[in-house]
Amino acid sequence: xxxxxxxxxxxxxSRPDLNTQKILxxxxxxxxxxxxxxxxxxxxxxxxxxxxxxxxxxILRREKIAVAVAEMYMAGLDGVVLLERVAADNIxxxxxxxxxxxxxxxxxxxITAGAVGVLDKPIVKDKFLAEVKNCILLNEVGYSGSRVxxxxxxxxxxxxxxxxxxxxxxSPEALESFLEERYRDPxxxxxxxxxxxxxxxxxxxxxxxxxxxxxxxEKLREVRISHxxxxxMGSSLFIHEIARQCGxxxxxxxxxTFKRIHxxxxxxxxxxxxxxxx
Numbered sequence: 001x002x003x004x005x006x007x008x009x010x011x012x013x014s015r016p017d018l019n020t021q022k023i024l025x026x027x028x029x030x031x032x033x034x035x036x037x038x039x040x041x042x043x044x045x046x047x048x049x050x051x052x053x054x055x056x057x058x059i060l061r062r063e064k065i066a067v068a069v070a071e072m073y074m075a076g077l078d079g080v081v082l083l084e085r086v087a088a089d090n091i092x093x094x095x096x097x098x099x100x101x102x103x104x105x106x107x108x109x110x111i112t113a114g115a116v117g118v119l120d121k122p123i124v125k126d127k128f129l130a131e132v133k134n135c136i137l138l139n140e141v142g143y144s145g146s147r148v149x150x151x152x153x154x155x156x157x158x159x160x161x162x163x164x165x166x167x168x169x170x171s172p173e174a175l176e177s178f179l180e181e182r183y184r185d186p187x188x189x190x191x192x193x194x195x196x197x198x199x200x201x202x203x204x205x206x207x208x209x210x211x212x213x214x215x216x217x218e219k220l221r222e223v224r225i226s227h228x229x230x231x232x233m234g235s236s237l238f239i240h241e242i243a244r245q246c247g248x249x250x251x252x253x254x255x256x257t258f259k260r261i262h263x264x265x266x267x268x269x270x271x272x273x274x275x276x277x278x
Contacts, residue, residue: 053077072099
């Protein structure tokens with residue numbers, strides 16, 4: 001195991017102290033380890049590395065790791081087996097699995113096993129840092145691999161897959177799962193959904209009316225606002241961070257949408273929650 005110390009701790013304690021967070025990177029390729037450690041050089045984390053899944057699991061058992069980033073295909077203990085061992089040991093660490101584009105075919109298996117997300121190789125720095133920070137923010141509200149395993153049972157048969165040519169029945173559960181797994185993407189649109197389920201636009205609109213008595217846009221807003229309520233009630237995230245986490249393009253759009261539904265701003269909603277009025 002190698003340990004890399006990053007920048008000195010900050011003095012600002014208005015938010016959870018990210019400097020106490022440990023990040024574990026597991027990959028057999030020393031070049032990948034070096035690259036990802038380099039990405040984190042300017043970040044306020046302690047970074048540990050492991051060259052295989054077995055070593056990584058030992059570190060997870062011994063250390064309090066906030067986020068682990070693990071290669072999917074490792075000799076002896078691949079990403080899915082690692083996730084299963086973590087679950088069996090009740091280790092509360094959010095795990096990202098990385099691999100080449102081809103491994104996306106097994107993404108549902110990865111998510112079902114408890115991964116918080118996946119990263120496609122070659123790893124892009126900005127996306128990597130955003131995913132690591134996202135995992136740490138999710139830690140704050142108690143969102144971990146165990147919750148992922150619970151919700152993943154509602155996923156359609158294949159989380160990432162080519163068009164199903166209409167072979168899979170488009171149930172209300174499948175539509176809701178699609179939105180639940182993608183609501184954080186601000187670029188998500190109705191065409192993405194129709195392509196995924198291989199249905200026409202008119203068929204998609206009809207299904208939302210039939211199952212939810214809502215349009216696609218109304219249902220997506222409902223999902224996003226529901227998650228925003230969770231963050232407002234159970235975290236100290238800033239409003240702009242909640243907006244980003246819930247797929248809104250801007251804090252102002254989030255505030256306008258939230259007030260339209262609840263009649264009060266997100267800040268006022270949070271205050272009422274803390275006063276016990278909600």
